[in-house]
Amino acid sequence: MKFSPLLSELIRTLRYLPGVGQKTAQRMTFHLLERNRQGALELATALHNAMEHVQHCRQCRNFTESDLCEICASPARQQTGVLCVVETPQDVMAVEQTSEFKGLYFVLMGHLSPIDGIGPDDIGLDRLAEMLDEHPIEEVILATNPTVEGEATAHYIAQMCRSRQIKASRIAHGVPVGGELEYLDGSTLMHAFNGRREL
Amino acid sequence: MKFSPLLSELIRTLRYLPGVGQKTAQRMTFHLLERNRQGALELATALHNAMEHVQHCRQCRNFTESDLCEICASPARQQTGVLCVVETPQDVMAVEQTSEFKGLYFVLMGHLSPIDGIGPDDIGLDRLAEMLDEHPIEEVILATNPTVEGEATAHYIAQMCRSRQIKASRIAHGVPVGGELEYLDGSTLMHAFNGRREL
Structure with a gap:
């Protein structure tokens, strides 16, 4: 049956x-x-x-049913002049939950991956270029994942910013708050040492 | 956000x-x-x-979109004269997967539970009585769960059968095939001893 x-x-x-x-x-x-x-x-x-x-926001490519998403439509956010580039809409939520960042976002919906045939236009970098040209962006914060593809994508976007005299920065990678050195992988620990700051 | x-x-x-x-x-x-x-x-x-x-089958109360479910509508199944009473549609599937039982089913969609206000009519025993009266059922196999409520329900239905001179039987409870005595709970082991059969 x-x-x-x-x-x-x-x-x-x-x-x-x-x-x-x-x-x-x-x-x-x-x-x-x-x-x-x-x-x-x-x-x-x-x-x-x-x-x-639900479609993509015309400006930041995040999911929304409006033409412009709530964040892109907010004048207060536009005035900050700061743009955070992330890979997925979930990353936007993660950053928003900290309530620290008050600028605009750009959602790649993926990362550069030549081996899978994913090039700059597939992750909307043409639209990001338009956004950088049209809006008074002063700093681009690259918050892609610390994977090989994420790093490559960050470097590619950093070059786009450099050619437009816009400051590009990468979020810090290191020891998570509450983490213990003993249990950390070598790669993260190396990042933490290389990214050390004077006290 | x-x-x-x-x-x-x-x-x-x-x-x-x-x-x-x-x-x-x-x-x-x-x-x-x-x-x-x-x-x-x-x-x-x-x-x-x-x-x-999807509604309940008019006869056995299982889920179906027809008036009578596939099993109740099968003449071969009706001829066996055996009826298996189970608590849920999932139990029907479990029994069907063994391909051993070829009779009809009756699905209680629950069990008697006076403390929750669930009486005989709530689990369709009025309809089961009609079925026993109208069909040439020779044996009712009670396959409710071996919980307090399941046992009480089985005994209640066994009495309904007895008053109609229909044989009622309870599925065996004991050591599962592949199970080891060492890891079995006392209650199951007690059932296995009480239900022992001569070799």
Whole structure:
């Protein structure tokens, strides 16, 4: 015996969610049918609306359903003259949660990776160039990940800034706050030593 | 900064899924937006269809979109004269996967639990009584869970069968195949001893 067609289809499509396999999808299906049909209908509507209407912000490429996202549309943020370049929308959220940074963002939605055929235009660097030309940006903070691709992307963007006489800086890499030297990998420790500051 | 309204709504509703918290919901949202919008739309449709059309089988109370489920509608199954009573649709799947049992099912969708206000009618025992009266059932196999409530439910249904001169049997509880006595709980081991069979 198999599940009825509608149940099979729901179980199959739930597996599109990351980290959800056959058993979890079955559990989700029965949970929703038995306990929360209203919630499931709300989820169906939310999925449909988000997939149909959420696009990239015209300026920073972050996800939004408006033409300009909330951050890009804020005059206070534009006045800071500081632009933070990150790889993903999740990185924007991580930086925002510190409440320290008050400038604009640019979301690459990836990183340079010639081996995968991802070049400057695929991560929107043409749009970043326009943004640097049109807005009074004074400093670009490069907050890409400390991976080989992230570093390469940061250096590429730093050169774009240099040719426009805009200051480019890289976020510090070193010992995490609360971390212990003993358990740190050598690469991070090397970064921490090379990036030392006078007290 | 918060997520845009459509993203927030999607993250909120994804949390209706069992085992999905805020962080997982965010990861799912970005995964679908970045990599599988088509799949997400399929999921939205599947959710909508299942929640709107999947109901309980008129006879066995299992989930189905037809009036009678595939098993109840099968003449071969009706002829066996054996009925297996289980607590949940997942239990039906578990028994079906053994390919041993070829009879009909009755799905309680729960168990008797006076403390939670769940009485015989809430688990469809009125419908089970009709089924026993209308169909030529010769044996009822009680496969409720070996919990206090499951045992109470099994005994209640056994009495219903007795008053109709129908044989009622309980599935065996004992040492699982592949299990080792050393690691088994006392209650299971006691069941295994009490249910011993002559060789």
